[in-house]
Amino acid sequence: MDTHSIAFNHIVTSLIILAVAFIISKILRYALNRFVRAASAKLNVDPTKYNFFKNAVSFIVFIVAMMIIFYRIPELKAYGVTLFAGAGVFAAIIGFASQSAFSNIITGIFLVIFKPFRVGDHVSISNNMAGEVEDITLRHTVIRNYENRRIVIPNSVISNETIINSSLNEDETCMYLAIGISYDSNIDLAMKIIQEEAQAHPFFLDRRTAEDIEDNKPAVLVRVIDFGDSSVNLRGYVWAENPIDGFAMKCDLNKSIKERFDKEGIEIPFPHRTIVYKDKK
DSSP: OOHHHHHHHHHHHHHHHHHHHHHHHHHHHHHHHHHHHHHHHHHTOOGGGGHHHHHHHHHHHHHHHHHHHHHHOHHHHHHHHHHHHHHHHHHHHHHHHTHHHHHHHHHHHHHHHHOSSOTTOEEEETTTEEEEEEEEOSSEEEEEETTSOEEEEEHHHHTTSOEEETTSSOOOEEEEEEEEEOTTSOHHHHHHHHHHHHHHSTTOOOOOOHHHHHTTOOSSEEEEEEEOSSOEEEEEEEEESSHHHHHHHHHHHHHHHHHHHHHHTOOOOOOOOOOOOSSOO
């Protein structure tokens, strides 16, 4: 086979490989585009944030195609080995320096897939950070706390945290009202005051079923939890439509219940200390 025929065969082979790479790239981009749109609709995230990921897939496909072309053409193979050997050292340096970035990207993909939280969810993290999820990217998650400050947490960090999601399945929240009364106070009256004040609050949510109402079950359940050193400890279970309303309701009820206790003669005790002198003066 003469030189022209060999060159023609190499050109045809290269064009076929590039054409196949182009088709594979289109198929992968189409599949990723559908996945990103579906995930973004659920997470309420702008799908353009993931364009770089789709472009990276095309880049990788064409890099692999070029490697195949260099391997298939003997005249280019020697140059390719030298080129990729030098590039391998450079890539190793870059890869080592960007381990954290790639870790955040991979974790961001997992967050999109498994959805432990979504944009708009109210979450609490184990290190006492809490707020509303404002944005989710492939690198980090933005949480707007209740002081209107933004907390930017790398995805690789937040994935290792214990997260309490108050909005994962439903927004309705049960708030605990923990109140201690003195041993001399009327327990039944104190429990009645807690129930009345809770039901009178505008954010109170009655979650009783028709059967519960027919069975005369209370709208607000109050239990005697335990006996402290100087108090009988009560706990009321009060429901609200969401965590924000629940927190506001709890603060309001702490005030109104204290005021009702003062009027009705229910004492909220404070600690007493008895000091004994060893040596009499």
